[in-house]
Amino acid sequence: MNEMTFNGQTLLPETTVIDRCRSCQSDHLTDIQYFGETPLADKLVRHDQLAYPQYRAPLTLTQCTDCGLAQIRETVSPDILFGGDYPYYSSVSPALLRHFGRSAENLIAKRKLDRNSLVVEAASNDGYMLKVFADHGIPVLGIDPASGPAAVANANGIHTLNTFFTADLARQLADEGKQADLFLANNVLAHVPDLNGFVAGIATILKPDGQAVIEAPYLKDLVDHCEFDTIYHQHLCYFSLSSLIPLFERHGLHLNDVDHTDIHGGSLRLYISGGEGQSSTLRDMLAEERTCHITRPAYFTAFKDRLSTIKTDLHILLDGLKATHARIAGYGAAAKATTLLHYLDIEDGYLDCVLDRNENKQGWFMPGTALEIRHPDWLADNPPDYVMILAWNFANEIMKDQSRFAGQGGQFILPVPTPGIVNGPVQNKSL
Ligand SMILES: [Zn+2]
Structure with a gap:
């Protein structure tokens, strides 16, 4: 199940789990949140790999109660995460x-x-x-x-x-x-x-x-x-x-x-x-x-509650739109888009594809999904009703870039921090 290819070789990625703090080596780790078995965020998938099970690894946020460092327990080999065809420029x-x-x-x-x-x-x-x-x-x-x-x-x-x-x-x-x-x-x-x-x-x-x-x-x-x-x-x-x-x-x-x-x-x-x-x-x-x-x-504590509310509210919004047969594309094939799709449980059934202007990513598929990454010009040729901005920290930049889509009646969905449909610049410190 855990097969994946790397530089043309089939590997079993080695995931190790720490029981001591990555900084001070204390064994006083308190788990904060388990996110399930998630796809590797930046490992885009080729078309010919879709037929095979995609690699996922467990992910647990934990905190050292001695030095206070928040960290994850699982370490996937950096050769696999960052080496070879890492498609980020x-x-x-x-x-x-x-x-x-x-x-x-x-x-x-x-x-x-x-x-x-x-x-x-x-x-x-x-x-x-x-x-x-x-x-x-x-x-x-x-x-x-x-x-x-x-x-x-x-x-x-x-x-x-x-x-x-x-x-x-x-x-x-x-x-x-x-x-x-x-x-x-x-x-x-x-x-x-x-x-x-x-x-x-x-x-x-x-x-x-x-x-x-x-x-x-x-x-x-x-x-x-x-x-x-x-x-x-x-x-x-x-x-x-x-x-x-x-x-x-x-x-x-x-x-x-x-x-x-x-x-x-x-x-x-x-x-x-x-x-x-x-x-x-x-x-x-x-x-x-x-x-x-x-x-x-x-x-x-409040962070965990908020995450759960976002998930519930986004599903209410998207299920309502899909009930009217709305077509939705994602925008922004960044690593965080993989985790967003996974944590919010929208990997399947909601999006037609994911758009990204990085040519190195176009033609590949989002990890853990069958969503193809396409050139943003796809919007002009085959306009969906909505574009959900997965790279939500660049929402204003993306909406400005894609103003033609909005001019033709298209609307944008912002999944985080508050799921909703937006039609203008978003005021948020993190954007
Ligand atoms: Zn520590």
């Missing part, structure tokens, strides 16, 4: 490009980076952020395990090692004299099975006065905005500031400052160095976390 999203472009320009000015500096990025993808530094003549080094994006980066002159960032790699680079003035890691810390090894690697690769700038989704936003669809096998950890501080300190690093950004539904941009000291922003946010008891399992 960051440069596709203009919003992400703007976000990281601005961040890079700020860091160049603030850190006074020049041609004698070195910027190293883990999970650098196709080099979209490093390119900003390279365009200023600053030496860069990318590290990414996905072969497609790494090849694109190298072809564009962004020197990129096609591998995972680990403590061993950091040691090897440092021994070669490659130490970083600035180390970047965007949306990767939550993916790393060996969390302590990764942070130890940061401590090794940084120059004594170097700085690491790490972006990761923020647990408080996940809970406040009910972003349950970002809980999936790629995301092993769900960080609060309170749970990050002991992780860094264990390796001689200190969290000094933080920006709270709106990207990916709400993220932390963490500034880390070997020097002590906390900004007032960081102290204020830590105080807020203490007030809402973010390190305790009871913190999740």
